[in-house]
Amino acid sequence: MNTNDSIIDEDEIDIKEIFRTVFRYKYMIILLVILFTFGAAFFAYFKTNVYKTTSTVEVRIDKMRGGGQQDVLAMAMDGGSMVNPDTEMEIIKSVSLTQSALKHVDMTHHYYTTRRYKKVELYKNAPFEVGMLKGHGIMFDLIPIDDKLYRLVVEEGTDENGTKWSYDREHVYGQEVVSDHFHLNVMKTKEMKDAIYHFSVADPKSVAYIVQSGVSVAQTSKYSTVLAISFTDNVPLRTQEFTNALTKAYVDRSIYEKNKEAELKLKFIDKQMKRINDKLTGSAIKLEEFKRKSNTVDLSAKATKIISLMSAFETELNAIEIKQKMLDKLYKAIKSGEKIESISLGGMESQSSLGSMVRALQDAIIKQKAMRQSYTNIYPAVRQLNETIAKQKNIIISTMKNLSENITDKQALLRDSIKEQQDLLNTLPADERMYGELQRQFSVNEKIYSYLLEKQSETAIVKASTVSKNIILDKAPLPGAPIAPKKKLIVMVGLILGLILGIALAFLRAFLDDRIQSEEDVTHAIDVPMIGMIPHMKEEGGQLKVLETPKSAVAEAFRNLRTNLQFMVHAKQSHVIAVTSTIGGEGKTLLCSNLSAIMSIADKKTIVINLDMRKPTLHVRFSVPNKQGMSTLLSGSSNLESVIQKTQYPNLHVITSGPVPPNPSELIQSALMEKVIGKLREHYDVIILDTPPIGLVTDARTLMNLADTSIYVLRAGYSKKAFINSIKSLSKLHEVHGLSILLNDVKMDKSGYGYGYGYGYYEDEK
Numbered sequence: 001m002n003t004n005d006s007i008i009d010e011d012e013i014d015i016k017e018i019f020r021t022v023f024r025y026k027y028m029i030i031l032l033v034i035l036f037t038f039g040a041a042f043f044a045y046f047k048t049n050v051y052k053t054t055s056t057v058e059v060r061i062d063k064m065r066g067g068g069q070q071d072v073l074a075m076a077m078d079g080g081s082m083v084n085p086d087t088e089m090e091i092i093k094s095v096s097l098t099q100s101a102l103k104h105v106d107m108t109h110h111y112y113t114t115r116r117y118k119k120v121e122l123y124k125n126a127p128f129e130v131g132m133l134k135g136h137g138i139m140f141d142l143i144p145i146d147d148k149l150y151r152l153v154v155e156e157g158t159d160e161n162g163t164k165w166s167y168d169r170e171h172v173y174g175q176e177v178v179s180d181h182f183h184l185n186v187m188k189t190k191e192m193k194d195a196i197y198h199f200s201v202a203d204p205k206s207v208a209y210i211v212q213s214g215v216s217v218a219q220t221s222k223y224s225t226v227l228a229i230s231f232t233d234n235v236p237l238r239t240q241e242f243t244n245a246l247t248k249a250y251v252d253r254s255i256y257e258k259n260k261e262a263e264l265k266l267k268f269i270d271k272q273m274k275r276i277n278d279k280l281t282g283s284a285i286k287l288e289e290f291k292r293k294s295n296t297v298d299l300s301a302k303a304t305k306i307i308s309l310m311s312a313f314e315t316e317l318n319a320i321e322i323k324q325k326m327l328d329k330l331y332k333a334i335k336s337g338e339k340i341e342s343i344s345l346g347g348m349e350s351q352s353s354l355g356s357m358v359r360a361l362q363d364a365i366i367k368q369k370a371m372r373q374s375y376t377n378i379y380p381a382v383r384q385l386n387e388t389i390a391k392q393k394n395i396i397i398s399t400m401k402n403l404s405e406n407i408t409d410k411q412a413l414l415r416d417s418i419k420e421q422q423d424l425l426n427t428l429p430a431d432e433r434m435y436g437e438l439q440r441q442f443s444v445n446e447k448i449y450s451y452l453l454e455k456q457s458e459t460a461i462v463k464a465s466t467v468s469k470n471i472i473l474d475k476a477p478l479p480g481a482p483i484a485p486k487k488k489l490i491v492m493v494g495l496i497l498g499l500i501l502g503i504a505l506a507f508l509r510a511f512l513d514d515r516i517q518s519e520e521d522v523t524h525a526i527d528v529p530m531i532g533m534i535p536h537m538k539e540e541g542g543q544l545k546v547l548e549t550p551k552s553a554v555a556e557a558f559r560n561l562r563t564n565l566q567f568m569v570h571a572k573q574s575h576v577i578a579v580t581s582t583i584g585g586e587g588k589t590l591l592c593s594n595l596s597a598i599m600s601i602a603d604k605k606t607i608v609i610n611l612d613m614r615k616p617t618l619h620v621r622f623s624v625p626n627k628q629g630m631s632t633l634l635s636g637s638s639n640l641e642s643v644i645q646k647t648q649y650p651n652l653h654v655i656t657s658g659p660v661p662p663n664p665s666e667l668i669q670s671a672l673m674e675k676v677i678g679k680l681r682e683h684y685d686v687i688i689l690d691t692p693p694i695g696l697v698t699d700a701r702t703l704m705n706l707a708d709t710s711i712y713v714l715r716a717g718y719s720k721k722a723f724i725n726s727i728k729s730l731s732k733l734h735e736v737h738g739l740s741i742l743l744n745d746v747k748m749d750k751s752g753y754g755y756g757y758g759y760g761y762y763e764d765e766k
Contacts, residue, residue, distance in 0.1 A: 016520075017520060020518065021506055021507060021510045022503060022506060024506070024510070024517065025502075025505075025506035025509060025510070028502060028505065028506060028509075029499065029502030029503060029505075029506055030502075031502075032498045032499075032501055032502035032505070033495060033498035033499050033502055034498070035498060036494045036495065036497050036498025036501070037491060037494050037495045037498060038494075039494055040490050040491045040493060040494020040495070040497075041487075041490075041491050041494070043490060043494075044485050044487040044490040044491060045118065045487070046117075046118060047485045048119075048234050049234060049482035049484070049485070050232055050233070050234060050482055050483055050484040050485075051232065051233060051234070051235070051236045051239045051479040051482050051483065052230055052231070052232045052239065052479060052483045053230070053231065053236075053239050053240050053243050053476040053477060053478070053479045054228050054229065054230040054243070054476060055228075055229050055243050055244060055247045055472065055474055055475050055476040056220065056226055056227065056228050056229070056472075056473040056474045057226070057227050057229060057247055057250065057251065057470055057471065057472050057473060058225060058226050058227075058470065058471045058473055059085060059088045059225045059226070059227055059469075059470050060225070060469040060470060060471070084363075085219055085225060085227065086363065086366045086367070087362075087366055088227060088470075089217040089218075089219075089227060090366060090369060091250065091253070092215070092217045092227070092229055092246070092250050093212065093215050093216075093217055094212075095208050095209060095212055097246065097249050097250060097253065098208045098211055098212045098215065098246065099208045100249040100252075100253070101242060101245040101246040101248075101249045102207065102208060102211065102242075102245075104241075104245040104248075105238065105241045105242045105245050107202070107207050107210075107211050107238070107242070108201055108202045108203075108204055108207050109129075109130060109199070109201055109202075110199060110200050110201070110202070111123075111126035111128070111130075111197060111198070111199045112197065112198040112199065113194045113196070113197050113198070114194070114196070119198075121234060121235055122197075123235040123237055123238050124237065126189075126197070126199075127188065127189055127190045127191060127192045127193070127197075128142070128173075128186055128187060128188050128189055128192070128197070129186075129187045129189055130184055130185070130186055130187075130199055130201060131184060131185045131187070132182070132183070132184040132185075132201040133183040133184070134181075134182050134183035134184075135181060135182025135183060135184060135201070136201055136202060136203035136204075137200065137201075137202060137203060138154060138157055138181070138182060138200060139154070139198060139199075139200045140152060140153070140154055140198065140199050140200065141153035141154070141155070141196060141197070141198055142186065142196070142197040142198070142199060143195070143196050143197075144192040144194075144195075144197075145170065147188075148172055148173060149170050149171070149172060149173075150170070150171060150173060150186065151168065151169070151170050151171075152167065152168075152169060152170075152171055152177060152186070153167065153168045154166055154167040154168075154181075157181060159180075159181060165181060167179065167181070171186070173186055173187060173188040174186075174187050174188070184201075211242070214231050214232045214233060215229070215230070215231055215246065216229075216230045216231075216232075217229055217230070218230075226473065229243060229246060229247050229250070229476075230243070231243040231246065231476075232483070236478055236479045236480075237478065239476075239479055240476050240477065240478045240479065243476035244475050244476050247472055247475070247476070248472070250470065251470050251471075251472060254469055254470050266456065266460065269452050269455055269456045270456070272448075272452055273449065273452045273453065273456065276448050276449045276452060277449060279441075280442070280446060280449050283438065283441045283442040284442055286438050286441075287435075287438045287439060287442050290434060290435060290438055303425070306421050306424050306425050307425070307439070309417075309421050310418055310421045310422065310425070311443075313414050313417045313418045313421065314418060316414055317411065317414040317415065317418070320407055320410055320411055320414070321411070323407060324404070324407050324408075324411075327400055327403060327404055327407070328404075330358070330400065331397070331400050331404075334361075334393055334396055334397060334400070335397070337393075353399065354396070354399055354400070354403065357392065357395060357396050357399065358396060360392060361389065361392045361393065361396060364385055364388050364389050364392060365389060367385060368382065368385045368386065368389065425437075514720050514721050514722065515716075515717055515718060515719065515720060515721065516714050516715075516716055516717075516718075516719045516720070516721055516723075516724075516743070517716055517717060518716065518746075519533060519743060519746075521721060522714065522724065522741055522743060525721065525724045526724050526727055526728055526731070526741075527731075528712075528727055528728075528731050528739055528740065528741050529740050529741070530740070530741050530742075530743065531561060531564050531565070531711060531740035531741065531742050532557065532560055532561035532564055532742050532743075533557065533742070533743040533744075533746045534554065534557050534558070534561070534587075534591065534742065534743070534744045534745065534746065535553050535554055535557055535745075535746050535747075536745050536746065536747050537554045537590075537745075544593055544594055544597045544621070544649075545594055546558050546594045546597045546598045546601070547597050547601075547649065550601075554594075555598070558594055558595060558597075558598040559598060561595065561598070561742065562595070562598050562599060562602060565577065565709060568708070568709050568738050568740075569708055569709065573708075574680075574681035574682075574684060574685060574686070574687060575685065575686050575687070575708055575709065576677060576681065576687045576689065576706065576707045576708045576709070577595070577686065577687065577688045577689065577707060577708070577709045577710075577711060578689040578691055578700070578703050578704045578706070578707035578709070578710045578711070579591055579592050579595070579688060579689065579690055579691060579711045579713060580691040580692070580693065580694045580700040580703075580704065580710065580711070580712060580713070581693050581694070581695075581712065581713040581714070581715075581719075582693060582694060582695035582714075582719065582720075582723040582726055583693050583695050583696060583719075583723075584615065584693055584696075585715070585718065586693075586713050586714065586715040586718060586719055586744065587713060587715050587744040587745055588612075588690065588691075588693070588713045589610075589612070589617050589618055589621065589690055590621075590744075591711075591713055591742065591744060592608050592618070592688050592690040593608065593618065593621045593622065595608075595688060596608040596652055596654075596686070596688050597649060597652060599652075599685075599686045599688075600649055600650065600651040600652035603651060604651065604685040604686050605651050605653075605683070605684045605685045605686070606651060606652050606653070606684060606685065606686040606687075606688065607644070607652075607653040607654065607655065607680060607684045607686070607687055607688070608652075608653075608654050608655075608688040608690060609630060609654075609655045609680075609687065609688065609689050609690065610629065610630065610654070610655065610656050610657040610690045611630055611657065611668060611689055611690055611691050611692065611699065611703060612657060612690055612691065612692045612693075613630060613631050613657040613658070613660060613661055613664040613667070613668075613692075614660065614664060614692060614697075616629075616656065616657035616658075616660070618654065618656060618657065618690055619654075619656040619657070622645075622647050622654050623648075624645045624647065624654060624656060625645075625656075626656040626657065626658060626659075627658070627659070628642065628643055628656075628658050628659075629643050629655055629656035629657050629658025629659075630643065630655055630656070630657055630658055630667075631657060631658035631659055631660070631661040631664070631667065632658045632659065633655075633658070633672075633676065634667035634668070634670055634672050634673060634676070635661065635667060636672075638658075640676060640679060640680075643655050643656075643658070653684075664692075664697075664699065665697060665698065665699050668699045668702055668703065669699070669702050673702075673703075673706070674706060677706050689703050689706075689707060691703045691704070694712075694726060694730075695723065695726055701730070701733075701736070704730070704736045704737075704739075705736065705737075707737065707738070708737055708738055709737065709738035709740065710730070710736055710737065710738055710739045710740070711740055711741075711742050712726075712727050712730070712739065712740070712741050712742070713742050713744050714741060714742070714743050714744065715743075715744045715745045716743055716744065716745050716746045716747065717745065717747070718745065727739070727741065
């Protein structure tokens, strides 16, 4: 039980010590918190605001455009691929689309001024405009002089060779300014109210790459085809305008692509129609002339069957040849590795295995490009994608080679079948055979012409009614509050950092501080009893606090000390008290004077003896002469009665140190010293010995052997913790009687001091 109680006590003391340390350095902690908070607020105020706004667009995914039901022209003219959200996101973030949006939003000219000590950008609100041919990226200062003149200043610039330069001249508004480093023209548009402006013009060639970094695109959900297009910038209005311009440019792009495709189709159809029309006219004339000359009206059943089979075989052969061309185109694209993600599968979508492999390769390339924006080739995920892409290419190439071989075999079979039918046709009569050939040519040309005419009408209608497959759902709103910096968070972080640093610094100072600060510093280090603690008192030349302010906390502390001393001596016995310290300045003499005064108030005949003959100060405190004293008494020059001096206070006498002797240690250690103490015991109730510091000389130890009680004085905030080692040494000596410790100059707080004494109802010291 005792062990547990001690552990609990130690824990409680540790907690108290933590709060005591924090309270001791409270002003330092508060100062650091204030400094860090104001520093964070200053940083947050002057940091440039960043705004963000978002628009949403629905991406309508195209269905597969290849397949068995797709006609030959559609396969030949298919210029796109399957649209997917990943591809669309890459398109939106592309530099080309950013450049299209920049045609409607000015991102090159930046005009600034200072408002409330903060640099702000004047977007569409600057009182002047700048045209520049040379000098992009240079920050200029414009200082208005009057309605016609202005100063143009460049404080420090660097040219292509790294040479520093500066510029400061006056110019007229509207006139060109040409120098070795820039060529510009400043035009005033309205009254200039600020004392100074700043401007810079970005290079139009590189501004798209800078703006592109602020664009972000994401799906609103994992399986959604709705894309959120966001943009971040320092100006709210410009953020909104560019986001909407980029969204519109993306929607207009799909219209442009569709119109472009329709134009290509119309161009192809017109060219084919002209050629087929000539063939159709020629075949019709030849057929009519042959019919008139040979009087042939119709074909036999056998000839009709042969011609029908030959037409079917030729149609299938033409379809296979188109597939072969598409396969060759795809093969070249895969081999070269250029724009694989946007290639068309055309009529090869019917080959499901090849189509799925190509789509998987396209998805992998899109992911690779997205990751390459943030990571290099050595990043593990990028390296894995590179390996996957290489393997997928090899598989696709191998598959296409097999398909190509199959197509070649099929072409050979079809050509053989056509040759067989041609041989059968050759067995027919010449007139019938010739008529069949002409009839077949006319029929094929007629069907192709009708087909092209139909597609021409369809394409013309599509071009005239083209709308974007993508729809803007929500336009970007004007951003209100900035997304960065998080000012409240920055200030809070500054406050917390200041508090943490302040507390950490407080504990560091407490750890490095080797001075005794509180009662716990003493009681934790030594088992010698603590006889009392004296609060901090202001010294005012020669005054005794216990007599001047008898109701003060200081006087009460000395009364408590007097009570404790009474328990350390037998009743009706003279009490000799030796007071010592480690070094000077710990308040030993101040303690002796006030202790003697508090004893005299209790009707005890008290005498205080100043035995610190090297640096005597006791006579000053009692305002008595020091012409003779202990030095003259112990040297035999004076008798005891002559050195005892009465003070202005009843029951209180004093023996001063006298003139400084050459051998104070020998005098104190003489046999006469013990006789003097014995003689004084006969006449006084309390004898207080003000001894020299024990850490400097050994005189105090001799005097402590003669005393009934020895008080070792430590001063809070002054005495070193190492001084406790001297007390430990004394506590082991049996000839030192009644050794105890007194902590002096303890700083009081609102709750009291030391053991928690509360002296709030006593007189406060002013």
